[in-house]
Every structure is written in structure tokens, then in C-alpha cells.
Amino acid sequence: MMLSPVLSAAAEAAPVGFALPLANWQLLGQKPMNVVWLAIALFVLFLIAILGFFFIRYGKLWFQAYMSVADVSLMSLIRMHFTKVNPNVIVQAKVMSAQAGLSISRRDGISTRRLEAHYLAGGNVMNVIHAIIAAHRAEIPLDFDQAAAIDLAGRDVLDAVQTSVYPKVIDCPDPSRTGKTTLSAITKNGIELRVRARVTVRTNIEQLIGGATEDTVIARVGEAIISSIGSTTDHFKVLENPDMITRVVLSRGLDAQTAFEIVSIDIADIDVGENIGARLQSDQAEADTRVARAQAERRRAEAIAEEQQMKAKVAENRSQLVLAEAKVPMAMAEAFRGGRITAPNTN
Template identity: 45%
Template sequence: MPENLILLAVLLGGGFIFLAILFRFVPVPLWITAIFSGVRISLVELTVMRFRKVPPRLIVRNMILATKAGIPGIDSKVLEAHHLANGNLNNVVRALIVAEKANLNMNFQEMAAIDLAGRDVLRAMQISVTPYIIDVPDIVGLARDGIQVEAEALVTVRTNIHALVGGAGEETIVARVGQGIISQIGATNTYLEVVENPIAITERILADGLDAGTMFEILSIDIADIDIGQNIGA
């Protein structure tokens, strides 16, 4: 009788050890979660991911997100490849979801290319849907009458999706708008022209195409604040 109990204990202990090792290398619970979430992926694929140093949970989680959002053509191999290329998989899939909801015609390959180019693809898609305001402070121009005009501008932009790879960033917009306002102030005969009609300045700047070669499309430029500075010509 004691021998039978010892044998039973050994078998149970061995069984627990076997299951622990099995669940360590074969993510059965994760596979079950994937199946119930409508994601088609095999247990073998999930197991092999561990040997490729790809986190199975990362792949499955993003496949579930894509499936729930109704995004087609997302399989584990595509996601694995992007992860192994040091891409930000979470950002790419979430950016795809934003684009899908906004009816933007973007696919995974395009998003992945933007991500690998070093852009924050999720933020770019969000700005494409919801315009973003860039503050351009500390603009100081000199009118022809010798009076300084100090201004602050607010530039409303949205992402130019097709220029994300290779397009200049926010710093370029700030520099161009600031320089454009300084030039326009310098073209006025008196500082009063700026103070009384700042819209005329921003309209002329908008016509100059300052967003060319950048990752943004400028929607509007507004003078948020104007102050009169020193009389340099006195």
C-alpha cells in the first residue's frame, strides 16, 4: 500500500512538472485566448516564436486588435517580421486602427515603412484625423518705420501621409513660419499695418507654400498675440 502511494505521488509530481514545462514553452492558454477571439494561429506557430525570440503574447494581442477592428491581411508572419526588424508593432497596429476608423487608405506595409523610418506612426495618424496646433513664439520683426513688432503665431496642421517618409518635421514649420512673418512685417511701411490687419500677413504666408517638403499640411496660421517693441529707427 505505501508503495502505491509513493508511486502515485511520483506520477502526480511528474505530471505537474511536465505540465509546467509544457506551459512554459507551449503557450496553450494564449492559444485558447486567440481561438476564442477569432484569431487563426496554430499552437506550433506560437511555440516556434519563443525560439525566434518573438514574444507570442505581443503577436497574439495585436492580431486580436486587428481582427476586432476588421483589418484584413494581418497574419503572424507579417507581425513577426516587423518586430524582428526592431519596429514598434503596437504603434503600427494601433495606427492602422485609427486609419481604418477614419477611412484612410493605408495598409500594414505602408505603416511599417513609416515606423521603420523613425516616425511615430500612431501620432502621425492621430494628427491626420485631428489637426494639431504648433506654437511659434518669440517672433520679432522690424517694420519700415523702425518699430519692432513682437508676435506669436499658432499654426494648425495635419499630417501629410504621403510625405511622412523623408518629410521635414515640426522644427521646419516653426522656422519657416517665423521667418515668413518676420519678412512680412519687414515689408510693411508702418507697424500699424501689422497691428490693424494681422490676417493679411498670415494670408500672404499661407500662399507661399511653407509646408512644401514637410510631413505636414498647413491648414491655417493665426497671430495669437502682438506687442509693440522698441523704436529702433528713433
């Protein structure tokens, strides 16, 4: 209250140039609430402009979610704008979840926060929702956390669910992986059998994270088939009862610690190959012949060497005989000179 008289006195005492600013201060001093209300009005208009901008931009999405009972608020859409989350993907995922009858509860369902977190983690939100809906329709237990973990682990969760519903057939061996079209196995009688099998598998969702892939299943099945054929006495039994092999292979539990469950193993084709046993025996006989020839050649060489040694000894003995015969006349002459031998009397 004391401010108005002071400002009035200052305005009268001030020069003409300063009279107008002091008058304005006097006006501000008389009505300070008008300025406050003006600032509030400007701030409200600013907020309304911002909300209007976001409503114009995301109003269609919010209305779509509202009409679909997808529980997506306008503030959530504004938050997605600042967190660099694609609101179209989140709204579409929530709408699909709601229309499919999935739980979209904010506490334990497919909430907006969970979808945003999975999107920011680099996951494929739509692929996860499609997988959950497919599993829900097929009555396969699969919740959002499990599906998101499978997706973030690098596995195709939708393909896994589809494989669970519609089993997948794997060729054993797989030409695209190994370049071979058949497995080569040898029975006990030495006959080669060329086998081609087809393995029907479905996804084991509980072991999908950390479970072995298709390559492991193919390797295990191929090893079991070769081992089963190798334990049979002859190839006729395998040709008569190919299911004997599949029963033995299935009983081994080859799908343990893998991401798949083996439904069946079918022998698609069996061809009789070479007589490996006879060829091995022939090779062994040829090798034995070569060894025998080498040993005979060695003995012949030893005999020839021994013969040469005997010839040398004969020549040495002959030389010694010649030397001995040369000593006989000398001994006779010495005996004549010594009188030990006299000439025979001719009378």
C-alpha cells in the first residue's frame, strides 16, 4: 500500500524523460495480479499447443487403441516419442493382443511398458505377438516373457511355434549341409548299404533356449543309423525289416538336450552298394601276396649271396690246393738233397 504514494512522488520529482517509465512502474504496482494471470495464461496456452501437436500426431493411434480396448494412453504415446519407440508397432501389437483375447493387464499381462522394453532391447515385437497368438490358438503354453527371451536369444520364436503345430521334416543326411545324399553303412558280412532317412521333429519350446540345433539332431540320427546297421549280421535282415533300424534309433533318446522332439524316423531309401568285405579280403590277400613275394625275393637274394660265398670258398680252397701242390716238388727236391730219398735201383 505504501508503494503508490512513493511512486507518485518520484514521478513528480523526476525529469520529463523518466516520467513515463515511473508511471508504468506505478501501473505495475497497482495491478500485479494481472501479470501473474497473464503468465499463467501463456503457460496454459503453451501446454495446450504442445498437447494439440501430440494429439494431432498421435490422436489417430490413441483413438484406434481406445476403440479396440487396447489400454494405450496418450501419455504413453508421448513417452514413446521421446524414447524413440515406434508407437505404430506398439499400438498394433496391443490391438492384436486385445482382439486375440490375450491378457493386456499392466501388472502381469502384455502391457505397454513390456512392449516398449522389448522394442528398446532390439527385439521383434510383432514376431513375438504373432507367436504368442499362434501358441494361444494351438493351446501351447507360451507367455510373453518366455517368447521375448527366445526372440532376444536370436531364435525365430514364430517359426518355433509353427514347427510345434506343424512338425518339420529333416533329411538325413541333408545335402545342403554335407553335400551327401546317402549314409554309408556296412553290415557284418561286409555289404555296404546306402541309406537315406527322413526325421520328423517338432520344437520343444521349453528347451529352445540353450538347446542343440538341427545339425546336432542330424548328426545323432546318422550316427545311430550307421551303428544299428553295423551291428546286424547280414544285409538281408536290414532289407527285410527297415523299421528295425528306426526302432533301435528311437529308443536311444537322441533328442535329449536339443531344441526339438523327434516324432518319427523313417527310412526313405536303401540301396545295396559294394561288397566292402570281399574287397577288403581281396586287398588283404593281395597285400599278403606282396609280402610273400617280398619274403621269397629276400630268401632268393640270401641264397644267391650264400652261393656266391660258397663259390668264393671253392676258389679259395683251389688256390690253397695249387699252393700245396707247388710245395710237393720242392719238398721232394729237398728230400733228394738231404739223402732222405734215393733213386730207385734199376739193377
